Amino acid sequence: MIEKMKFLSITGPKADIDRVVNQYLSKYEIHLENALSELKTVEELRPFMEINPYKELLNKANEFVSQLSQPVSEETGSMDVDTAVKTIQELSGYAANFQEKRTELSKKHEELLSSLQWIEPFLNFDFNIHEVFGFKFVKYRFGKIAHEYYEKFEKYVYDNLDTVFFKCASDEQYVWGVYFVPATQAVKVDAVYSSLHFERMRIPDEYEGTPEEAVSRLKKDLASIDEQLKNCQAEVGKKLESRRSDLLKARNTLDSLSTNFDVRKLAACTKAKNDKQVFYILCGWMTERDAERFQKDIEDDVNLYCILEDDENNILNQPPTKLKNPKLFKPFEMYIRMYGLPAYNEIDPTIFVAITYSLIFGAMFGDAGQGLCLLIGGFLLYKFKKIDLAAIISCAGFFSTIFGFLYGSFFGFEDVLPALWLKPMNNMMTVPFIGKLNTVFIVAVGFGMFLILVAMIMHIINGIKAHDPESAWFDTNGLAGLVFYGAVVAVIALIMTGKKMPATIVLIVMFLLPLLVIAFKEPLAKLVEHKADVMPKEKGMFVVQTIFELFEVLLSYFSNTISFVRVGAFAVSHAAMMEVVLMLAGAEAGSPNWIVVILGNLFVCGMEGLIVGIQVLRLEYYEMFSRFYKGTGREFIPFRKIEKE
The missing domain is CATH 3.30.70 (Alpha-Beta Plaits)
Known part of the structure; x- marks a missing residue:
C-alpha cells in the first residue's frame, strides 16, 4: 500500500x-x-546561504569514532551543543600534538623505503659501496638494462670493450648490475652502454658496507619508525577510548545538528x-x-x-512514494524496488507479488522436506541477520511444504507421504483436439490465465486513477483486452468441460468487437478526450500498422499464456531430478546410501531453488508487471529517518 x-x-x-x-x-x-x-x-x-559550522567538527568526530577498538552503531545518547564542540576540540588538540611527530616519522619512512628500493636489486654486489665510491682511476655505474639488449651486449660488444659488467639481479624485463671502466675510457664506454639503453641509477653516497649490510640497517630503521608510528597511534587511541562515551555522544549531537542545518540548502x-x-x-x-x-x-x-x-x-511534482505494508509482506518490497517504485497514483503490487511469488514457487518446487528446510533456514536467517531475501525464501518454503504434501513428496521419496492431490510425473488428463497431457501443465496454464486477467484488472484501475481513458478502456490490457482475453478463457473452459458454445453473434461480439476497439484505441481516446484530428492523415499506413499491431497483440496473449507451462515443467523436473538422486543412492534396493541422499538433496535444493526463484521472478516481471505496472515513482526520502518501535 x-x-x-x-x-x-x-x-x-x-x-x-x-x-x-x-x-x-x-x-x-x-x-x-x-x-x-x-x-x-x-x-x-x-x-x-549559510555555511554549515558543524560539518568539519562532525567529520573529525567520525574520524575519531572509526579509530575506536569497537565502534558502535546504536544510539548512545547525546549532549548539549557547547559540550559536544568542546569535546571534539579537546580531542583534536590532543591528536594534533602527535600529528607533527607522525608527519616527520612518515616522511623519514618514505625516504628510507625509497633508499631500500634503490639498493635491493644490488644485494649480490658483495663489495663495500663506500669504498667503491672512492675509486679515482676506475669509474663505476649502477643501473639496469633490458634483457634483449643485455643479450646483444654479451654476444657482440662485451669481449671488445674495456669494461667489466657485474650482474647483480634480474627479473622478467631487466638485468640489474654494475659496470666498471677505466677513467680514460669512460666517455666512449658510457656512450656504448647508452646506445644499449642502459638506465643509470644514482646511488646516494650514504651507505657503508656491502649492499646486504646496508639493506639490513635500512630494514631495522624502518621497523623502528613503524614502531614509533604505532606508539603514536596507540597513545591517541588510549585517549579516545578513555573518552569513548563523551566522543560518541558528541558525534551523535553533531550529526543531528549538521543534518538539521543542511535543511537550509532546500x-x-x-x-x-x-x-x-x-x-x-x-x-x-x-x-x-x-x-x-x-x-x-x-x-x-x-x-x-x-x-x-x-x-x-x-503542486509541480508528483508526490513521493512511501510504501506501507504488513510485516509479513514487507520483505517483498525488495522485488518492487528492483523493478521500480510505484508512482503515487499506481497500485502497490507488493501483496500481489508476495502471494503469487510464494504460491508459484511452491508449485514449481513442491517437496515437504526441502520446503521445511527453506522455511526454517530462511526464518532463522531473517530473524538474526534481517535479510529480506531470507524472509522471501522462508515464505516460499512454506508453500513448497504445502505443495510437497499435495504432491506426496518428502526429500524426493514419493512413497513416504500419500499425495493429497496428484503425482506430477504420473497424473495425465485428456484435452480436446490435443490428446493426453500432464495435469500439472493444464492447471499451470489455467492459473496463468487467471493471473493475466487479474493483471488486466489492475491495469484498468491504474488507468482510471491516472485519468487515462486510452489505457483504461481501449488498451491491450484495458477493458477491451480484458473482454477479449476473458472470452478466450471462457471458450477454452467450455471446450474443456464439454459445455455448449455461445451463439455465433455472441462470439463475434466477444472476439471481434474488442479487437476493433484495440485497433482503433488512439482515435477512440482522442474522441473521448474531445481532441481534434481523431483519425491520422495517412490512413493507409495506419491500417497496415494496425494489422501488424493486432498480430503482435494476439501473439503476446498466446506467448504470455504458454509461458506459464514452465510452472508445471519445473514441478515435473523436480520429481525427476530427485528420482535420479534416489537411483544413484540405490534406494530401489531398499537400503539407500544416506550420504548420497543428503548430498543429492542439498544439491537439488540449492541449484533448483535458485533457478526456480529466478524463473518465478521472470514470470512476475514479464508476464504480469508488463501488463499493469510502470514503476516510475520516486522514493520518499526524509531528511531525518525516525525509527518507529
Missing part, C-alpha cells in the same frame, strides 16, 4: 529556523523539496524590504497522519505558519 501524502509549506522568521527544525521537524519524517523550484511563481525569493528566503524581517520558506511532503499531528503540534506557535496544499493543480 502507498501512504497518502500531504504537501506542506512552512514559513517563519529566518533566525528561528534552527528552533523549528530541532523542536518540530526532527520529530517527523518529511521529504523536503527545493523551495525555490516549488515556488517558481513567487517573486523575489533567494536561496538560504529553504528559500524572502528579500528584506524597508528593514522588515526576513522569512524562510520550507516545502515538503508528509504522510497525511504526520501532517495532522504536525499541525496540532504547532497550533500554539505564533512564529510558525504551515499551509497544507489540497489543490493538486498547484
Whole structure:
C-alpha cells in the first residue's frame, strides 16, 4: 500500500529556523523539496546561504569514532551543543600534538623505503659501496638494462670493450648490475652502454658496507619508525577510548545538528524590504497522519505558519512514494524496488507479488522436506541477520511444504507421504483436439490465465486513477483486452468441460468487437478526450500498422499464456531430478546410501531453488508487471529517518 501524502509549506522568521527544525521537524519524517523550484511563481525569493559550522567538527568526530577498538552503531545518547564542540576540540588538540611527530616519522619512512628500493636489486654486489665510491682511476655505474639488449651486449660488444659488467639481479624485463671502466675510457664506454639503453641509477653516497649490510640497517630503521608510528597511534587511541562515551555522544549531537542545518540548502528566503524581517520558506511532503499531528503540534506557535496544499493543480511534482505494508509482506518490497517504485497514483503490487511469488514457487518446487528446510533456514536467517531475501525464501518454503504434501513428496521419496492431490510425473488428463497431457501443465496454464486477467484488472484501475481513458478502456490490457482475453478463457473452459458454445453473434461480439476497439484505441481516446484530428492523415499506413499491431497483440496473449507451462515443467523436473538422486543412492534396493541422499538433496535444493526463484521472478516481471505496472515513482526520502518501535 502507498501512504497518502500531504504537501506542506512552512514559513517563519529566518533566525528561528534552527528552533523549528530541532523542536518540530526532527520529530517527523518529511521529504523536503527545493523551495525555490516549488515556488517558481513567487517573486523575489533567494536561496538560504549559510555555511554549515558543524560539518568539519562532525567529520573529525567520525574520524575519531572509526579509530575506536569497537565502534558502535546504536544510539548512545547525546549532549548539549557547547559540550559536544568542546569535546571534539579537546580531542583534536590532543591528536594534533602527535600529528607533527607522525608527519616527520612518515616522511623519514618514505625516504628510507625509497633508499631500500634503490639498493635491493644490488644485494649480490658483495663489495663495500663506500669504498667503491672512492675509486679515482676506475669509474663505476649502477643501473639496469633490458634483457634483449643485455643479450646483444654479451654476444657482440662485451669481449671488445674495456669494461667489466657485474650482474647483480634480474627479473622478467631487466638485468640489474654494475659496470666498471677505466677513467680514460669512460666517455666512449658510457656512450656504448647508452646506445644499449642502459638506465643509470644514482646511488646516494650514504651507505657503508656491502649492499646486504646496508639493506639490513635500512630494514631495522624502518621497523623502528613503524614502531614509533604505532606508539603514536596507540597513545591517541588510549585517549579516545578513555573518552569513548563523551566522543560518541558528541558525534551523535553533531550529526543531528549538521543534518538539521543542511535543511537550509532546500529553504528559500524572502528579500528584506524597508528593514522588515526576513522569512524562510520550507516545502515538503508528509504522510497525511504526520501532517495532522504536525499541525496540532504547532497550533500554539505564533512564529510558525504551515499551509497544507489540497489543490493538486498547484503542486509541480508528483508526490513521493512511501510504501506501507504488513510485516509479513514487507520483505517483498525488495522485488518492487528492483523493478521500480510505484508512482503515487499506481497500485502497490507488493501483496500481489508476495502471494503469487510464494504460491508459484511452491508449485514449481513442491517437496515437504526441502520446503521445511527453506522455511526454517530462511526464518532463522531473517530473524538474526534481517535479510529480506531470507524472509522471501522462508515464505516460499512454506508453500513448497504445502505443495510437497499435495504432491506426496518428502526429500524426493514419493512413497513416504500419500499425495493429497496428484503425482506430477504420473497424473495425465485428456484435452480436446490435443490428446493426453500432464495435469500439472493444464492447471499451470489455467492459473496463468487467471493471473493475466487479474493483471488486466489492475491495469484498468491504474488507468482510471491516472485519468487515462486510452489505457483504461481501449488498451491491450484495458477493458477491451480484458473482454477479449476473458472470452478466450471462457471458450477454452467450455471446450474443456464439454459445455455448449455461445451463439455465433455472441462470439463475434466477444472476439471481434474488442479487437476493433484495440485497433482503433488512439482515435477512440482522442474522441473521448474531445481532441481534434481523431483519425491520422495517412490512413493507409495506419491500417497496415494496425494489422501488424493486432498480430503482435494476439501473439503476446498466446506467448504470455504458454509461458506459464514452465510452472508445471519445473514441478515435473523436480520429481525427476530427485528420482535420479534416489537411483544413484540405490534406494530401489531398499537400503539407500544416506550420504548420497543428503548430498543429492542439498544439491537439488540449492541449484533448483535458485533457478526456480529466478524463473518465478521472470514470470512476475514479464508476464504480469508488463501488463499493469510502470514503476516510475520516486522514493520518499526524509531528511531525518525516525525509527518507529
